[in-house]
Amino acid sequence: MGYKTNGTHIPPTYSPPYDSPIEDSFALCYVKYAAPDIDFIPQFKVNTLCGTFIVDFALIGQSGYRIGVECDGKDFHEESRDEWRDAMILGENHIDAIYRVRGCDIQHHIEDVLFLLAELEPNLFDARAVLNLSVLASPEVKELPRAHWIDQYKFHYRNESDIGFFKLEARRCVVPATQRRFWQTAYRYALSMGGGKLDDVISSYRKRQGDSN
Secondary structure (H helix, E strand, C coil), X not given: CCCEECCEECCCCCCCCCCCHHHHHHHHHHCCCECCCCEEEEEEEEEECCEEEEEEEXXXXXCCCEEEEEEECCCCCCHHHHHHHHHHHHHCCCCCEEEEEEHHHHHHCHHHHHHHHHHHCHHHECCCXXXXXXXXXXXXXXXXXXXCCCCEEEEECCCCCCCCEEEEEEEECCCCCCCCCHXXXXXXXXXXXXXXXXXXXXXXXXXXXXXXX
């Protein structure tokens, strides 16, 4: 998996079982392109002021830089709550960036997912990953603007109709000085309440927003 044991680093490996079929698929494909010196940790536990959360995968480089990858199955995720959950993780600097990948993109377009991640986070991939993935990646993903200030990467495939929409979402601790993100507001509100159960914090925030309108 990439843990360090007695000073010896174990390269990232595919080590099932994983928590869901899409997590299994992501792990199986990612380890083929992973940098050999990273820690690849499934079910990464994070304790926050609003409870303990599990990140599907943590990828941790030698420098300590950490990204989380969330494999979002359609039936198990509610986008607004996910954003609040990510806010608690980012606000306390447990993770430097969280990437949310849809299950349908893992199933049908994993090479595009990995190509984009490798372009954005090259230190967590093998040096030849982008080159190798570029052979398999679609023209559409290769045409995307790619930068750390972009929060959503999405496009329609020009030659597909049924599974033709790609989307990858990113949230990062470092936000450009001239910009703001909702996760920052969410974390500050939770902090002002002294934490508590996440759903209670969300409910309180929404009620206050309703009262102020």
